[in-house]
Amino acid sequence: MTDTATDRTSARFPIRRALLSVSDKTGLADLGRALASQGVELLSTGGTAKALRDAGLTVRDVADVTGFPEMMDGRVKTLHPAVHGGLLALRDNADHVAAMEAHGIVGIDLLVVNLYPFEETVARGADYDTCVENIDIGGPAMIRGAAKNHGFVTTVVDVEDYSVLLDELAKGGTTLAFRQRMAQIAYGRTAAYDAAVSTWMAGAIGEPVPRRRVFAGALSQSLRYGENPHQSAAFYVDGSVRPGVATAQQHQGKALSYNNINDTDAAFELISEFADGPPACAIIKHANPCGVATGATLAEAYQRAFDCDRTSAFGGIVALNRPLDAETAELISAIFTEVVVAPGADAGAVSIFAKKKNLRLLTTSGLADPWAGGMTLKQVAGGMLVQDRDNGHVARADLRVMTKRQPTEAELDDLLFAWTVAKHVKSNAIVYANSRATVGIGAGQMSRVDSTRIAARKAEDMAEALGLTTPLTRGSVAASDAFFPFPDGLLTLAEAGATAVIQPGGSVKDDAVIAAADEAGLAMVFTGMRHFRH
Numbered sequence: 001m002t003d004t005a006t007d008r009t010s011a012r013f014p015i016r017r018a019l020l021s022v023s024d025k026t027g028l029a030d031l032g033r034a035l036a037s038q039g040v041e042l043l044s045t046g047g048t049a050k051a052l053r054d055a056g057l058t059v060r061d062v063a064d065v066t067g068f069p070e071m072m073d074g075r076v077k078t079l080h081p082a083v084h085g086g087l088l089a090l091r092d093n094a095d096h097v098a099a100m101e102a103h104g105i106v107g108i109d110l111l112v113v114n115l116y117p118f119e120e121t122v123a124r125g126a127d128y129d130t131c132v133e134n135i136d137i138g139g140p141a142m143i144r145g146a147a148k149n150h151g152f153v154t155t156v157v158d159v160e161d162y163s164v165l166l167d168e169l170a171k172g173g174t175t176l177a178f179r180q181r182m183a184q185i186a187y188g189r190t191a192a193y194d195a196a197v198s199t200w201m202a203g204a205i206g207e208p209v210p211r212r213r214v215f216a217g218a219l220s221q222s223l224r225y226g227e228n229p230h231q232s233a234a235f236y237v238d239g240s241v242r243p244g245v246a247t248a249q250q251h252q253g254k255a256l257s258y259n260n261i262n263d264t265d266a267a268f269e270l271i272s273e274f275a276d277g278p279p280a281c282a283i284i285k286h287a288n289p290c291g292v293a294t295g296a297t298l299a300e301a302y303q304r305a306f307d308c309d310r311t312s313a314f315g316g317i318v319a320l321n322r323p324l325d326a327e328t329a330e331l332i333s334a335i336f337t338e339v340v341v342a343p344g345a346d347a348g349a350v351s352i353f354a355k356k357k358n359l360r361l362l363t364t365s366g367l368a369d370p371w372a373g374g375m376t377l378k379q380v381a382g383g384m385l386v387q388d389r390d391n392g393h394v395a396r397a398d399l400r401v402m403t404k405r406q407p408t409e410a411e412l413d414d415l416l417f418a419w420t421v422a423k424h425v426k427s428n429a430i431v432y433a434n435s436r437a438t439v440g441i442g443a444g445q446m447s448r449v450d451s452t453r454i455a456a457r458k459a460e461d462m463a464e465a466l467g468l469t470t471p472l473t474r475g476s477v478a479a480s481d482a483f484f485p486f487p488d489g490l491l492t493l494a495e496a497g498a499t500a501v502i503q504p505g506g507s508v509k510d511d512a513v514i515a516a517a518d519e520a521g522l523a524m525v526f527t528g529m530r531h532f533r534h
Contacts, residue, residue: 018035019083022113081105242368282305284318294436308472309458316338323344333356371393392529394416403517422479432498478502
């Protein structure tokens, strides 16, 4: 590295002139005063200029710099060579400096811009034309220009960076390293902004598979590590207001880990399926439910879910469809639990959990709409798989009875319950349920028959632990997330004691499977919908 390069890298550039144009006025007056106190000339536009003047500051209108007034309802105000030349000129390039002098362009050393609130406008359900009017044009153009010229210009796009900017200026100016970091943040902001516009417009015009799909998020939390300690990780949020782990309030306990967030999301999405029913509880381990149940009370629902698989529940995630109460909190506190998430908690429950320093309590504004739209994505080598989230729903009227024996009303209730749980179990998924409580769950096996056997074996082990002589699967119903390719899986369910089965149907062997069900005396219904979960 040459001496000149070393000097340029370590030198601090003073700020002589700043252009401020912000939608979010938070901290603006204090920033303006701090800049003015250091002799910085303030340029501004519209409402930002007014806010600065109201704070007693001297501000020069951008219109005075450009020689053109704001026009077209503010759509055109900073799109002018006098502005972009001031941002883009290389101060050590003789030709650039000569062009500035020839055209009366003054250098702008600092750009502070935050953009029109497009994401917020979409989130509140504004109409198409209102959303379009909240697409910022001049702001992103200035940000990109200033960020490109970070060798000389400092770009600030987030209110949270005002304080670090002022810390830099207190030392005599900004360093190249600081300007580079601010430029990277700036480009991330404009990229996220364009991603939000593109995604909204694809939905607004009914384009399900746009030619280019862009995803963006804002850093919410740096994580200690990912799934394993050798993996770095972070949690980004997309700004949506749908209740869930991203918008939950954490009341106590250390920061959530990567696996905590993943499992809590799985638990909350499952329990949200039971928003309209009686009190319900789901216990999750490694993104799979190990027990789900309803009850007359929340405490009863938790106990019934816990009794499905007490071993796996240790160190699990508990999700509730009602605000947590003290009685339920006492039960949960009896074993080690990583996270409890619920749409609220009373003071007694919070007090009980306060004694468990390693337990995290999260409360949400409500339950999520399980039928809402959205996307899921998975990175693969060289690309990304994107799909609609699985918001498929099967009602009682959608079921087709395929066997000679009709299911009873009680069986139908349990079949729909088991089917809902199976939607949230990794495929191949088998769920045994009785009286709206799971009694055996088989998840993630390469063979569907293995899933049926594992679920039945876990039910046998739990019955033994509870001191019962009859397997929990006797008299239960069973759900399969996909069709049975052969009768063997179905017959395994019958051998375990299931009396009714729910499955999608659609196998070339459906007739053989139906015949086997009839011979075993089972009732079987088809949903016509599959719920693979990988």
